[in-house]
Amino acid sequence: MxxxxxxxxxxxxxxxxxxxxxxxxxxxxxxxxxxxITDVSPEAVARFGDGGFATDEEALAAYDDAVAFVAETFTEKAGIAHGAAAEVLTASAGLVRDKGLRSAVVKALGSGGGPVAAVHAAVDQFVTLFTNMGGLMAERATDLRDIERRLVARLVGEPAPxxxxxxxxxxxxxxxxxxxxxxxxxxxxxxxxxxxxxxxxxxxxxxxxxxxxxxxxxxxxxxxxxxxxxxxxxxxxxxxxxxxxxxxxxxxxxxxxxxxxxLEAWTGPAATADGVPLQLLANVADGASSLRASDEPVDGVGLFRTELCFLDRAEEPAVEEQADIYAAVLNPFRDRGHVVVRTLDAGSDKPIAFATHEGEENPALGVRGLRLSFGNPGLMERQLDAIALAAERTGADAWVMAPMVATVAEAQDFAGLVRSRGLKAGVMVEVPSAALLAHQMLEVVDFLSIGTNDLTQYTLAADRMATDLAHLTDPWQPAVLQLIAITAHAGVEAGKPVGVCGEAAADPLLATALVGMGVTSLSMAARAVRGVGSQLARVTMDACEAAAEAALSARDPRAGREAVRRVLAG
CATH class of the missing domain: 3.50.30.10 (Phosphohistidine domain)
Structure with missing residues (x-):
């Protein structure tokens, strides 16, 4: 430099x-x-001071008005956004309204200083809490600081940053x-x-x-x-x-x-240059995103994140209502490939009022995903009933997988529940133990899907939101690629599908190496499909296998990327 x-x-x-x-x-x-623009004008904050409110109740009312305005702003943005953007904005709206945050503001108001100082103190408290919790909860620190700035801007009468x-x-x-x-x-x-x-x-x-x-x-x-x-x-x-x-x-x-x-001109079908067929699938969150994905050259849905339909729900929807929600996702693909439905991956950074355990010291390593059903089996059974009903109504080919599976016994029990409803059963490989036991997992389930985001985080013991650890939370990390290769090889030997549905699937360069390892499908944001499909269409399966070998032999992510580029260029 x-x-x-x-x-x-x-x-x-x-x-x-x-x-x-x-x-x-x-x-x-x-x-x-x-x-x-990250900060509210210091001059405006100084002019506002403590707000001049006669009582704490008046100051709290001003806070409540600001909360209503900011939450509605998030909700409006979520209404016109799509996919991941809509998901995180809905979650932010819920965080603004959080009762715990309001209680902390009430307590801070009692110490004097007015609503701006109270908001700052309350947010500080929760930022410290979430940061110390680590894992995915640390991601909320950025969201909280954004919420603080927006609340303060509303209180002092300034434009939102x-x-x-x-x-x-x-x-x-x-x-x-x-x-x-x-x-x-x-x-x-x-x-x-x-x-x-x-x-x-x-x-x-x-x-x-x-x-x-x-x-x-x-x-x-x-x-x-x-x-x-x-x-x-x-x-x-x-x-x-x-x-x-x-x-x-x-x-x-x-x-x-x-x-x-x-790349954008690519229209499928997905295959290597020497004609080996592949599956490129879409990640979706609801009926609207599924309908949009059906306009892209995809072979189905590789990940339907069901929990994102319920982030703002206080109570569990009945089976019939859930079935209506799932049917809207299945219907666009009723005559086109299959739809992989993931059961609730609630907990950690995606709290759901009717499912998530509160007060966990480390929720990223706590009761999330499949583990929620251990103490509440009816939650899983009702969701599976709803998925089966939606599949029956639409005629779609529905596959069902569970997140956060760590043992073969868990996989076997889940598969039994799914198959009893006439559906194909699989599990996500996010926990390193699932990758190491992939051969045994495939003895009891029909398919595996590798979630590279969590697999990377848990393999490297690195919070994926920690900037100082970004070099570790890279799916090109050799240890992560080794676990993917183990899982893919198990699929080849068992003759069963192994897909990747994490963000790594959207990387065209890495996609070539994943295919070379034996991965049979790649699922990603629909917008990324054409770039990945075009890249794979340029290379032979032999080149993909050489790319896999180069990536697996590299000592670090940068070396892996460079090695794969050299292989594909040669």
């Missing part, structure tokens, strides 16, 4: 400097840097981005995302994939970039060139745009 731009200088005139981070969404793009509207297509640079920042981005105006924090499975990364915006996360010193500075972002290599020459950058961007256009 060389020199940095100085405020007030010509953004494109200083010597080039390169920053690097974790690549998330491929593509080369360029434009001036624009920063997210967030992403400005660029005058020209620009690169959005931030320390971190909350779901509310990323959900409404216009890919024509925000041509790339660069963040200092976050990992490959953060909210920013997931939504960037959905929108197809080139993205690099975990970039040290990203916020040192000056507003207006001209940047060249390579989302494949994970590099950001500061002070890039605009003419040279345009040539690289045009070449990348042409390549991406070729």
């Amino acid at each position: 060389t020199t940095d731009a100085r405020p007030g200088s010509d953004p494109g005139a200083h010597p080039q400097a390169e920053l690097s981070g974790t690549p998330v969404v491929a593509g080369v793009t360029a434009g001036p840097a624009v920063h997210v 967030g992403v400005p509207t660029p005058l020209v297509p620009s690169v959005l640079v931030a320390s971190d981005l909350a779901p509310s920042d990323t959900s409404g981005l216009d890919p024509d105006q925000v041509v790339a995302l660069v963040t200092e924090r976050g990992g490959p499975t953060s909210h920013t990364a997931i939504i960037a994939r959905q929108l197809g915006i080139p993205c690099v996360v975990g970039v040290a010193s990203a916020t040192s970039v000056v507003e207006g500075e001209y940047l060249l972002v390579d989302g494949s290599a994970g590099t950001i060139v500061r002070g890039a020459d605009p003419a040279e950058a345009r040539a690289l961007v045009e070449a990348s745009r042409a390549e991406r256009a070729a």
